Amino acid sequence: MSLLMQNFDYHRPTSLEDLTVLVSDCRKGGRAFAFSAGGTDIIPQLKSDTLHPDCLISLGGLKDLNHIEKRGNRLIIGSLTTLHDLANNDLIRGYLPALAHAAHKVASPQIRNRATIGGNIMVDNRCIYINQSEINRECHAPCFKADGDVCHLVKSAKRGDDILCQARFVSDTAPILLLLGARIAVMGANGTREMALNDLYLRDGIDNRSLEVGDIITAIEVGIPENDTALHYEKLTIRNALDFPSLGVGVRVTDGAVSVALTGLNTLPGLFHAKPGDFDNFDDMIDHICAEAMDFAKTYNQDFFPRHYRKNMIPVFIRRGLDKIIKDKS
Template sequence: MIPAPFDYIRPTSLDEACQVLADAASSGDDVKVLAGGQSLLPLLRLRLAYPTALVDIGRLAGLRGVADRGDHVFIGALTTHDEVRHSEVVREQAPLVALATATVADPAVRHRGTFGGSLAHADPAGDLPAVALALDCVFVARSGDGEREIPASEFFVDYLEPALEPGEVLVGVRVPKLGPGWGFHYEKFHRTAQSWAIVGVAAAVRLSEGVIGEARIALTNMGSAPVRARAVEAALRGVRPAPSGSNGVPDPAGDACGLADEGTSPPGDLHGAPDYRRHLARVLTRRAVRAASRLPPP
C-alpha cells in the first residue's frame, strides 16, 4: 500500500530535532522520528500509522558508535544492528546484546535498522526490548531541557509506547557490565528468519560452584510490553542445574522454568493462541537457562 501523505523534515542537529518535535507536540501534530526506518516504514505502508510529518535523524552526528565506559557499554541510538553485532566491545562485554542482535530479521534489515530505533519502537515482539529489560539497561534521552535517564523497567510503557516525552530523542543506551561468572543466551521461536518472534527468551545466569546465584529472564511477545519473569528468577536462585532432565534425573532448574508464563498476558493471533505462547515460554525458558548455564539440551 501507499502511505498517507506526510511532511518530511531532516534537521541538521540534535537540538534542532528536539525543537521540531517539541513544536509539533505543542501544536498537537503527530510527528514520528525516522532513523533506519525498518520498523516504521512498514506501519506507514500498511496505514497503521498516520503521522503528519517524519523527522529524519538518520544523518545526525554523534549518535552512532559503541564505547566502553568502564562499568557499562554505551551504544549510540543510530548504531546499526550489524555494527552492534560485530562490535568486539559488545561481544566481549555485553554478549547477550550481540546474541540477540544476530537474530534480528535478516542481513538487509540489520544493515539499515538501528539499535535505538528498534528499542524506541517498543514493539513487544521485537528481540531487543526483552534483552534491555533483562540487563537493566538505561536509556538516555535528550530534549531542549537536557538529558534524562530512563531505566529499562520504566521505558516500555505499553504496545508501541516508549516512555519518551514529546520533544525527546533517544540518543543512546547504557548496557551494564555484569562481570565474571555470567552466562547468556537468547532463545527465539519464529516461523521464518525474517519474522517477528512468536516467543523469545533473554536469559542471563550467574553460576558459582555449579549453583545459580542469580538469574535474569525476560520474555519477548508475552504481553503488550516485554515481561520480566520474576517468578522464574526467584525459583532459580540457589538451584544446581542438572546435567540432563531425562532418564528420571531431577531437574529443579527445569521445574523452575515452568513458572515462565506466570503473570503474562500473551496475545493471540494467526501465529499462535495465548495458551500456545504460554507453552512456548516455558519450553524456551528452559532451553535458554540451560544454554546460559552452559549445559547441553536434554
C-alpha cells in the same frame, strides 16, 4: 504499483540542536510528528496507514548518535547504531556476546543493515489485527489501536479499561538489555535525563512507552557483567530469516541465581528472578521461574502459532537457554 503513503512533510536534522528546534516548532504549530531512525518499522506503518503524521522527522542525519564505546566497566551504545554494527562490533562481541546474538536474531540481513538499536527497543507493539494491509484490515471493524471501538482479541474491552489493547511487545534486544540492567539517556524538551530501560515500558498496547511526545533516546548504557555471569537469548518465529518473535526468552545465570526476561508474550516485557537459597534444589527453582513466566504470558490468538503452543513453549525455551549456558561453560 506501490502502496501509497499519505502526504507528510519531511525533515532531516543534522544536529540535536536542530532537532530540538524542529520538535518545538511542530509542537507550537500543533502538528503531529513521528520520528524515523532506520524506518524499517515506520514505513510499513505509513504504507498501511496505521500511522499518519503531518511531519516525519528522519533521525538518520544525527551522526553523533552512531557509536559504541567503553567507559570503565560500562559500554555506551549510541541509539542510532545499526543492528548489524551492534552484532558485529568487537566490544559488544567480546563483553556482551548475548546482546550481539540477540541483535543478530532481529529480522533479516538487509533490515539489520538499516534498523537501529534505538528503533528496536522502541518498536511499536504488534497485533495480527492491525499489522496488516489496509485492504485486509478493512475486513474487520477498526480496533482501538486503529482509533476504532473494539478489540478483536478481548471482545469485552471498552474505553476506560486499564488495558485497552493487547498488542504484543516484540523487541528482540530488550530481554538481554533488561537482564543486563540497561539504562537509557533520553533527550526531551527539558534537557537530557537518564532512566532504567525497564521503566520505558507500559502496560497498554497503544500507550506502550513512558516517553513524552518529542523525547528521543540518545544512548543505551550497559554494565559489563562479571565473569560469573552468562546470558543467552532464544527466539521462536515462523520464518527465522525475518519475523518478529512469537516468543523470545532471555536467560541470565549469575553465581547460581537465574533471571528470565520475556518478549512477544504480553504488552510489555517480563522480568523474573530466582535465587538458589529460596528453593530446595535447582530444578525447583527453574520450575518456579517457568511457572511465573507462563503466568505472565497473555497468549491471545494474535500470532501465527496457536496460543497454547506458544504458552507451552515458554518453559521449553527457558530450559533451552539454560542448557546452552551450561554447555558453553563446561
